[in-house]
Amino acid sequence: MIVLGILLLVIGFIANIAILWTIGVILIVIGAVLWILGSLGHAVRGRRHYW
Numbered sequence: 001m002i003v004l005g006i007l008l009l010v011i012g013f014i015a016n017i018a019i020l021w022t023i024g025v026i027l028i029v030i031g032a033v034l035w036i037l038g039s040l041g042h043a044v045r046g047r048r049h050y051w
Helices: 002-015 018-039
Strands: none
Touching: 002 018
């Protein structure tokens, strides 16, 4: 998600498309929050059972 956000930021900056820039920033923020929660050991949308 972070890589896709960075890619959209670059494309939006080069092509001067504001919506791609905005979506890229949102994806980077969401990806960073999920990465931090995952590294702290919190299950984000994990399975309740192993089957």
